[in-house]
Amino acid sequence: MADGGIVVRGVAKSFRRRGEFTRALASVDLDVPEGQFLAVIGPSGCGKSTLLRLIAGLATPDDGKVEVAGLDPLAAREAKWFGLVPQAPALLPWRTVRANIGLLREVNKRGGRANGDGHLIPVDVDTLIAAVGLTGFESALPHELSGGMQQRVALARAFALGAPVLLMDEPFAALDEMTREEMRFLLLSIWEGRAADGTAAAPRGSGRRPRTVVFVTHSLEEAVLLADRVVVMSSRPGRIVDDIDIGLDRPRSAAQEDSDAFVEYTRRVRAALRSGAGR
Ligand code: ADP
Numbered sequence: 001m002a003d004g005g006i007v008v009r010g011v012a013k014s015f016r017r018r019g020e021f022t023r024a025l026a027s028v029d030l031d032v033p034e035g036q037f038l039a040v041i042g043p044s045g046c047g048k049s050t051l052l053r054l055i056a057g058l059a060t061p062d063d064g065k066v067e068v069a070g071l072d073p074l075a076a077r078e079a080k081w082f083g084l085v086p087q088a089p090a091l092l093p094w095r096t097v098r099a100n101i102g103l104l105r106e107v108n109k110r111g112g113r114a115n116g117d118g119h120l121i122p123v124d125v126d127t128l129i130a131a132v133g134l135t136g137f138e139s140a141l142p143h144e145l146s147g148g149m150q151q152r153v154a155l156a157r158a159f160a161l162g163a164p165v166l167l168m169d170e171p172f173a174a175l176d177e178m179t180r181e182e183m184r185f186l187l188l189s190i191w192e193g194r195a196a197d198g199t200a201a202a203p204r205g206s207g208r209r210p211r212t213v214v215f216v217t218h219s220l221e222e223a224v225l226l227a228d229r230v231v232v233m234s235s236r237p238g239r240i241v242d243d244i245d246i247g248l249d250r251p252r253s254a255a256q257e258d259s260d261a262f263v264e265y266t267r268r269v270r271a272a273l274r275s276g277a278g279r
Contacts (some may be wrong), residue, residue, distance in 0.1 A: 042233030
């Protein structure tokens with residue numbers, strides 16, 4: 001069976017709107033192996049979202065090709081290889097927390113393994129609800145929750161899908177710094193399979209499929225804290241100006257943020273950002 005890796009080859013994308021021509025991405029090459037947590041960082045408007053949308057099959061490249069799990073993005077989306085976590089939680093306002101989290105999963109289940117869904121990661125919804133700290137709020141409606149809680153629902157929903165690839169577009173950007181920090185560690189604990197009793201996701205090394213993550217951010221600290229690897233993009237048209245392996249031990253902790261190694265990685269990412277901005 002194909003694995004949940006991503007291949008981006010020579011991808012370019014421009015937009016033409018009301019006579020205005022914007023070159024969003026120059027030539028982007030990127031290989032994301034299955035199970036890698038990749039952060040993509042770059043200045044605002046450099047094409048990060050565009051890159052994610054191309055991987056998600058929500059846009060098509062003018063040049064080059066994108067593959068997810070060896071499939072064209074549209075086919076990969078059909079086969080539920082990935083889940084997309086947008087900037088805003090986009091919850092269904094009339095559905096409870098539980099229904100919002102479980103909705104896509106129910107749709108998937110009906111499709112069943114007969115449709116070749118064997119790559120989906122089995123997930124227990126109650127464990128996931130506990131992992132994101134929403135036990136007791138299962139019947140609440142989105143408007144009864146704070147912004148941070150809504151984003152936790154969106155996070156749980158993304159994992160509940162069981163998709164082996166998560167595409168995340170600045171999912172914590174609208175949150176205050178404290179909530180944001182909390183969400184980073186929450187994401188890591190679910191991704192690493194440490195959440196609650198550890199059944200919320202495939203623990204690394206457990207023999208189950210590890211999840212691949214592409215996480216778009218414009219925060220240096222967020223990129224270094226979360227990722228195995230940080231790809232730095234230049235200002236528009238976006239291209240990759242640096243590709244940095246983050247060798248910090250896992251599980252990651254808040255204490256690591258004060259370590260010399262952490263500071264050194266953020267320094268390198270910052271320098272790449274500056275060079276990419278032509279400064
Ligand atoms: P980022 O996520 O890095 O902030 P985006 O990928 O959203 O950047 O946008 C890159 C550039 O492409 C921006 O100049 C943006 O205005 C432009 N762009 C993105 N999507 C469209 C679109 N659908 N139509 C026209 N221009 C677009």
